[in-house]
């Protein structure tokens with residue numbers, strides 16, 4: 001209240017004293033206007049003296065005029081600077097203070113008129129009617145988020161985001177405070193993605209996922225680009241991105257919901273049937289493997305892209321995906337990032353590979369062929385195996401599980417696969433010969 005409040009009041013009251021003398025003390029209790037002062041909140045100014053605002057113009061015909069126009073009338077006592085502090089003024093103020101307030105007594109608190117549908121805000125603004133309405137907007141608690149008069153913030157927001165939202169979403173605030181990684185747009189505001197009022201989708205989202213995410217991350221869905229050889233089909237499905245990422249914050253890098261490999265195992269812990277065949281259960285293979293492949297231990301991202309890839313099977317580098325391959329180093333570029341291609345290069349070897357019978361390179365025999373060279377996964381399981389050297393028990397051949405029956409022997413190994421009789425190979429001298 002302004003300092004000169006008292007002075008002004010005295011002056012006004014003094015001026016109107018004489019003219020209103022004949023109605024003194026009666027108006028509010030006269031039986032004519034006593035309903036004016038009934039309500040949840042009563043204006044002390046009105047209870048005190050009607051004449052502050054109403055000047056008699058003609059006592060005989062009971063005619064009055066307002067002591068001033070709005071809002072000056074109200075600013076006689078309420079500091080203009082206080083009420084309208086803020087660069088951004090609510091346009092409603094143009095309609096006068098009494099657009100929202102009853103000058104005598106309000107049916108709602110703060111002298112507020114009850115308004116359309118229980119809130120004065122709906123006298124001018126439409127109700128929010130989409131399928132999903134935000135709790136506080138549904139019950140017309142508009143002032144939980146908005147100041148009614150003026151603010152320095154856009155759209156009369158009571159506080160800056162995300163604090164505005166954390167007033168009620170306490171659990172998210174706690175996550176936010178503890179998070180190592182915060183999604184960039186969250187710092188700009190929660191309403192980058194959510195409507196504060198209503199939406200036709202769950203979680204008050206204007207767009208569904210993945211559409212919402214690719215408005216800013218359009219490189220995370222494959223285009224019609226011919227260089228795309230494999231797509232993790234789930235990324236096109238409903239809620240795809242949030243199956244792996246948190247939209248808000250996370251203890252893991254890349255905003256991942258879980259760290260790899262657990263993230264991947266949340267789906268790849270069972271066989272998955274697709275239109276193109278069955279995808280192996282990788283989690284069980286890895287967990288039950290007596291012999292693990294080193295790079296798998298540090299996660300899946302060493303070899304796989306999560307979204308899509310220029311190589312088959314989402315691989316980061318090319319590794320042929322057919323059973324039979326026309327051999328070239330490039331065809332197994334992924335493996336040769338870490339393993340020496342010399343193990344496959346020539347018919348005769350000394351020590352380039354253990355898969356040799358004396359000097360005869362059996363890797364070369366099986367793999368290095370123009371036609372029908374065997375893929376590595378014919379014999380090895382790159383995700384882990386129960387036999388040494390990552391050798392498989394069996395390999396899926398069409399619908400048949402072709403057994404390999406590999407045995408490691410003191411001087412090499414032996415196998416009796418479904419494709420030939422038992423063969424042994426000797427890659428080191430027997431112990432007694434040493």
Ligand code: HEC
Nearest residue numbers: 027028033036045046047049050052053054066098103104
């Ligand atoms: C703070 C200023 C103020 C005080 C004090 C005040 N009024 Fe009013 N009154 C107004 C304004 C402004 C209007 C115009 C109403 C509107 O536009 O909502 C009004 C309108 C009225 C009206 C006509 C419209 C209606 O709502 O029926 C009556 C009657 C009235 N006042 C009586 C009183 C009486 C009786 C008192 C004292 C008990 C009183 N007023 C005290 C500001 C005041």
Ligand code: HEC
Nearest residue numbers: 009041044045052073074076077097098101103109110111
């Ligand atoms: C004669 C001085 C005076 C005038 C003129 C006056 N008020 Fe008030 N008003 C008061 C006093 C005194 C209070 C009670 C002190 C407080 O709560 O701030 C008050 C309180 C209020 C409140 C707060 C009610 C609450 O419960 O929070 C509102 C809203 C209000 N006035 C609106 C108006 C409007 C609108 C006008 C103009 C139509 C107006 N006042 C004119 C003196 C005045």
Ligand code: HEC
Nearest residue numbers: 071074075078083092093096097099100101110143147148
């Ligand atoms: C759009 C509706 C609306 C208009 C127009 C409006 N007010 Fe308010 N006013 C409110 C609401 C709602 C509150 C309740 C306080 C809150 O929730 O922040 C309020 C609270 C108040 C209060 C008491 C609390 C405080 O902020 O000190 C005063 C005094 C007040 N208004 C004066 C005025 C005056 C003077 C005008 C005209 C210049 C005016 N109001 C115009 C909606 C309005």
Ligand code: HEC
Nearest residue numbers: 088091092095099120121123124142143146148154155156
């Ligand atoms: C007398 C009519 C009227 C009433 C009552 C009213 N408003 Fe408004 N409001 C307007 C007008 C006019 C605008 C400007 C046009 C628009 O954005 O719709 C506006 C704009 C707004 C804006 C956007 C401001 C900006 O800077 O973008 C918010 C937020 C708002 N009103 C909230 C409220 C709330 C909350 C209430 C209830 C306390 C309310 N309004 C009551 C007329 C009103």
Ligand code: HEC
Nearest residue numbers: 121122125136137140141142144145146155157191196197
């Ligand atoms: C949970 C907080 C919250 C509640 C509750 C809320 N609003 Fe808002 N409102 C906002 C935010 C935040 C914005 C700014 C939106 C943005 O970032 O574009 C806004 C914007 C607005 C605007 C400007 C136009 C627009 O839609 O962007 C109006 C008008 C408005 N609100 C009116 C209301 C009314 C009326 C109510 C009560 C029925 C209400 N709001 C309830 C937070 C809220």
Ligand code: HEC
Nearest residue numbers: 134135136144145164165167168169190191194196203204
């Ligand atoms: C005044 C309290 C309040 C404020 C402030 C508030 N909310 Fe809410 N919000 C709620 C309530 C209540 C619910 C409904 C709770 C429920 O259904 O579990 C809700 C639900 C939501 C939901 C949907 C959750 C779900 O599980 O469907 C989202 C999204 C949301 N709020 C976002 C926001 C954003 C963004 C802001 C800030 C602009 C915000 N809220 C500010 C009270 C609030």
Ligand code: HEC
Nearest residue numbers: 162165169172185186189190192193194203209239242247
């Ligand atoms: C980048 C977009 C984006 C931003 C920014 C964002 N959200 Fe969300 N939010 C989402 C998506 C998408 C979902 C739905 C997640 C799902 O489907 O599991 C969601 C879900 C929610 C939920 C319901 C589920 C839950 O986790 O409780 C609430 C509440 C929520 N958000 C509040 C907020 C608040 C508060 C902020 C600001 C701190 C915010 N959001 C910022 C995209 C966003």
Ligand code: HEC
Nearest residue numbers: 181184185192209212213215216241242245247253254255
């Ligand atoms: C309004 C734009 C916008 C929207 C919408 C958006 N993001 Fe982001 N996102 C960004 C920006 C900006 C960055 C930080 C810049 C960068 O690292 O590329 C980012 C970073 C990320 C990151 C990398 C974080 C890190 O720490 O490496 C992930 C993951 C991500 N967003 C996922 C999502 C998902 C999932 C959605 C949908 C729920 C989404 N984004 C929606 C703008 C957006």
Ligand code: HEC
Nearest residue numbers: 210213214217220221234235240241243244245253254306
């Ligand atoms: C199968 C799980 C999975 C899905 C589904 C997924 N992502 Fe990712 N995303 C990841 C992994 C894993 C990373 C690598 C994180 C790291 O850097 O540690 C990543 C990284 C990112 C990055 C940041 C690093 C970069 O490459 O720039 C963004 C942005 C991103 N994803 C957005 C999206 C969007 C948008 C969607 C939905 C279209 C989506 N993701 C779907 C798992 C997934």
Ligand code: HEC
Nearest residue numbers: 230231232233234243263264267272274300304306313314
């Ligand atoms: C939300 C479930 C889900 C998660 C999490 C998930 N995947 Fe998948 N993945 C699938 C489904 C369903 C398919 C089969 C459809 C397809 O081809 O995308 C698949 C297929 C694959 C394929 C075979 C693609 C092809 O072209 O044959 C690879 C490789 C793969 N996922 C790797 C991963 C990796 C690595 C992760 C962890 C970053 C992961 N997945 C996380 C559901 C998931």
Ligand code: HEC
Nearest residue numbers: 261264268279280282295296299300302303313319377382
């Ligand atoms: C050393 C590289 C490498 C690592 C690390 C790796 N993969 Fe693979 N992954 C491959 C290769 C090569 C293929 C294709 C050959 C095959 O299917 O065995 C493949 C195929 C797949 C397939 C498709 C299987 C099918 O039946 O079509 C899935 C699913 C998969 N990997 C998931 C994972 C997951 C989950 C992880 C992390 C635990 C992981 N991979 C780690 C190299 C790797």
Ligand code: HEC
Nearest residue numbers: 293294295302319334335337338339376380382388389390
């Ligand atoms: C990121 C590096 C890396 C990639 C890529 C990689 N490996 Fe390995 N691999 C290793 C390491 C490290 C070992 C353990 C040390 C060793 O025996 O060379 C290993 C071991 C092996 C073994 C077991 C050797 C033994 O005698 O026990 C086989 C078989 C194998 N890898 C096959 C493959 C195949 C097939 C590919 C391609 C699909 C591949 N690796 C891709 C790093 C890699």
Ligand code: HEC
Nearest residue numbers: 332335339343353354355366374375376378379389412413
């Ligand atoms: C016909 C079955 C077969 C095929 C096909 C095969 N390997 Fe092997 N590989 C073996 C056997 C058996 C051993 C174990 C040799 C031993 O006793 O030390 C082995 C050993 C290895 C080793 C350990 C180092 C070494 O050379 O002794 C690596 C690495 C390896 N293979 C990678 C590959 C890669 C990469 C491919 C595909 C380009 C591949 N293998 C194809 C059977 C095969």
